[in-house]
Amino acid sequence: EVQLVESGGGLVKPGGSLRLSCVVSGFTFSSAWMSWVRQAPGKGLEWVGRIKSNIDGGTTEYATPVKGRFSISRDDSKNILYLEMNSLKTEDTAVYYCIWRPWWGQGTLVIVSS
Amino acid sequence: DIQMTQSPSSLSASVGDRVTITCRASQGIGNDLGWYQQKPGKAPKRLIYAASSLQSGVPSRFSGSGSGTEFTLTISSLQPEDFATYYCLQHNTLWTFGQGTKVEIK
Numbered sequence: 001e002v003q004l005v006e007s008g009g010g011l012v013k014p015g016g017s018l019r020l021s022c023v024v025s026g027f028t029f030s031s032a033w034m035s036w037v038r039q040a041p042g043k044g045l046e047w048v049g050r051i052k053s054n055i056d057g058g059t060t061e062y063a064t065p066v067k068g069r070f071s072i073s074r075d076d077s078k079n080i081l082y083l084e085m086n087s088l089k090t091e092d093t094a095v096y097y098c099i100w101r102p103w104w105g106q107g108t109l110v111i112v113s114s
Numbered sequence: 115d116i117q118m119t120q121s122p123s124s125l126s127a128s129v130g131d132r133v134t135i136t137c138r139a140s141q142g143i144g145n146d147l148g149w150y151q152q153k154p155g156k157a158p159k160r161l162i163y164a165a166s167s168l169q170s171g172v173p174s175r176f177s178g179s180g181s182g183t184e185f186t187l188t189i190s191s192l193q194p195e196d197f198a199t200y201y202c203l204q205h206n207t208l209w210t211f212g213q214g215t216k217v218e219i220k
Contacts, residue, residue, distance in 0.1 A: 035209065045150075045158065045201055047209035061208055064115070097157055102148075102169060104157040 002026035002103045006096060009108030016088050016112070022081040022098030022105055030076040031055055032101075036083050038094035039107075048083070048096070065091075088112045116140055118204055120212025126220040133189040135215045137202035142182045146206035149178055149187045153198045161200075162187065192217070 008020040022034075033056070036048040049062040051072045060072050071084040081098050088110075095107040117140040127133050137147065145165035150158040160169050162178035165185055175190045189196055197219055202212040 037209075037211075044214040045152075045203075045211040047211065050209070063208075102160040102163070104159075107157055 002100070004098050004100065004103055004105035006098055006105040006108040009096065009110045011111045011113065012088055013114050014088060014090055014112055017084070017086045018088065018110060020083040020085070020096055020098075020108055020110070022083075024079050024081065024098075024100065027100065029074075029079040029081075034072075034074065034081045035099045036072060036081075036096060037099055037104075038092075038096045038110075040091070040094040043094075046094075051081070085110070116143060116204055116207050116210050118202055118210045118212040120202055120215055122215060123213060124216040124218060126218050127192050128220045129192055129194055131192045131220075133192050133196075133217060135187045135200055135202075137180075137185045137187075137204075137212045139183045139185070139204055139206075143204045143206035145181045146204055147178075147180070147185050148203045148205070149176075150201045150203060151196075151198045152201065158201065189217075 003025045006022045012018050031053045033052050035050040038046050038048050047063050049072050051060045069087045073082045090112050093112045095109050097107045098105045119138045121136050147165045149162040151161050152158040161172050161176050166178045177188045179186050199214050199216045201214050204210050
């Protein structure tokens, strides 16, 4: 059974940093392209970024609003996907989901507020 | 960037109604489109992939069509459990979601 479990969300002040984790199981993580999507309260879905498998180069792509502030990485030995978020803004407040193919995690809530 | 324009943003319908939701891409994306259903407090669930292929376990009242720039999600006979918000997602060039369509009870 495929499972994706996010953690690391919480309350952070504007300008602060946070690292989200997504622990996966049930599929071959090392060959998976993984994505992050977020959803602000009461709003629609917004793609954040993705990371290719290391076999395919391990490269990352980001949505314009987070480029230069967010960084996606992976630890294939531990089956964990990361989202490092720096210089956080109030508009980054959202539930953050990790995704592989049709499978989504349950999400973790990030609140950026003073 | 590819933009996805989804319409309508909301609709009211009754159980048994046929419902159609449309997404238009700002440039051709082949059939690199999926449809998702989201209920409050839950993660989205994929209904359709490759524009017209039904995800395993999804009822056959859901169908998708289109290619290139125009895509449609149809619910042939709306059921009580179908009241939710629906999103299209293009994955031809990175990812872009449509704005969402909230399907409410009339």
